[in-house]
Amino acid sequence: MLRLHHVPLSPFCRKIRIALREKGLAAELVEEQPWEQKEEFLRLNPAGETPVLEDDGLVICDSQAIAEYLEEAHPEPTLYGRSLEQRSETRRLVAWFDSKFCREVTDLLWREKLLKRLARRGTPSSEALRQGAANIRWHLQYIAWLFEDRRWLAGDELTMADIAAAAHLSVLDYLGDVPWDAAPGARDWYAKIKSRPSFRPLLQDRLVGLKPPIHYDDLDF
Amino acid sequence: MLRLHHVPLSPFCRKIRIALREKGLAAELVEEQPWEQKEEFLRLNPAGETPVLEDDGLVICDSQAIAEYLEEAHPEPTLYGRSLEQRSETRRLVAWFDSKFCREVTDLLWREKLLKRLARRGTPSSEALRQGAANIRWHLQYIAWLFEDRRWLAGDELTMADIAAAAHLSVLDYLGDVPWDAAPGARDWYAKIKSRPSFRPLLQDRLVGLKPPIHYDDLDF
Incomplete structure (x- = not known):
């Protein structure tokens, strides 16, 4: 099960929401207020930033890292191209x-x-x-x-x-x-x-x- | 033949210089002054930023794009890890x-x-x-x-x-x-x-x- 911690109007979070759907992947969305720097969220991502993706216990932080992860874990359809x-x-x-x-x-x-x-x-x-x-x-x-x-x-x-x-x-x-x-x-x-x-x-x-x-x-x- | 356009004391350029050597790849170094925004350099990278890597006619701009390119084109030794x-x-x-x-x-x-x-x-x-x-x-x-x-x-x-x-x-x-x-x-x-x-x-x-x-x-x- 995928779970995305996000801010609805953040461009970096929206990027991942679109990528997930283009890959045909469903994810539970959890809304965060990262500027509150709550301990629970900092344990997930010490950088205190969204988006954070959880995939069966694996925690992936940073939108580029998440996008590259989705491409490696679910290569089709590709969102980077073939050559x-x-x-x-x-x-x-x-x-x-x-x-x-x-x-x-x-x-x-x-x-x-x-x-x-x-x-x-x-x-x-x-x-x-x-x-x-x-x-x-x-x-x-x-x-x-x-x-x-x-x-x-x-x-x-x-x-x-x-x-x-x-x-x-x-x-x-x-x-x-x-x-x-x-x-x-x-x-x-x-x-x-x-x-x-x-x-x-x-x-x-x-x-x-x-x-x-x-x-x-x-x-x- | 690889050619790297760089600024010697730029962290993003140094990142690629180290990565190239860790991959065992030799590259010609071309020093740039990107802040001069010269037309010749802007043709290479419209963003006007270093580093830029040329690989036999292929031009790769941005340090993350270059690092991921090096990993895909020359997977061994890996610089990202295996899992x-x-x-x-x-x-x-x-x-x-x-x-x-x-x-x-x-x-x-x-x-x-x-x-x-x-x-x-x-x-x-x-x-x-x-x-x-x-x-x-x-x-x-x-x-x-x-x-x-x-x-x-x-x-x-x-x-x-x-x-x-x-x-x-x-x-x-x-x-x-x-x-x-x-x-x-x-x-x-x-x-x-x-x-x-x-x-x-x-x-x-x-x-x-x-x-x-x-x-x-x-x-x-």
Whole structure:
């Protein structure tokens, strides 16, 4: 039995929820408040971070470690690709979204607006919000550029690259922070992944007192 | 023929240099100044970051993607371990050092002191230096704690976890920023990895105008 400890509006947790469903794996979801740093959770992951996956007593921490674990334990369908070249391109883009995009966009918008609210730690920095809003535009253009010649971001098959990118964008979209008009190609790609059955459960998450924009769970937005 | 584009005192590049040697692979080293964002380098890696590995025309970007590529293309000797459990523990600790340690220590010391100097972008923030110097102490204690019951950080074999940790600590040690006295167990582990042939070439790197402390390349420090 798989059990995923997660935060519903965390991009790294959403990445694993989508990957699990794309692999056809069911998991029990346990909601965590990692910012409370409770002893029980720290025993599971000394880093005090979500996601954490439990698989019959085995505890796997960190979203990249979990994604690579799922690929090794359940190779089909592959979410990295079959050739070394394809797998490198997938991992390059996973790093792009989980590191570069995260640093330049997610940290400046989602962390400032949502995480500070959830953890009750101060108010958003307006300079961070301004910078994040500027940065997201060229990242959307990069997505559109990749999608011009490919069926998915890393090639002709859906991979962890799409899943990582969509996970970040989905939480930003909940906050109304994605200027889709700036890159119609990125919107087309997002509409494609958003309409997959693996994505639907995410779109049901609601945070008390913070509604997403109307287009958020509209598949033909 | 393998070619590695790198920055000599970057932890992420050092990680790959050590991994290559542990795998018994020779690579041509090309020194880069990624902060100059030259077009030729951006064509190789649009993220504008080192390390980048070229392998007979195939270009692999991002240190985690490169490490996983090396493991898939040259499985022996393994640097992740053989069981799913061992591989997950290795990846958990790689994420610990490349994300958590990096955010809490490397970014606050190395980035402030060295990267700002190399890129000629401002002077170090004294608040960052103070915070980094405080944080490194408990990370060293965590290393010492892991090493108490294990021959290496992730278990009884050398893995990418040791290599990632040592890569970060080696650049901080160059700057004289590792309070080894705070955790003798961490010093014992570092002396062990530092004495491997794969580590030696790193200890030869010198930055003009910035000498490392005397103990830096002393194997019995």
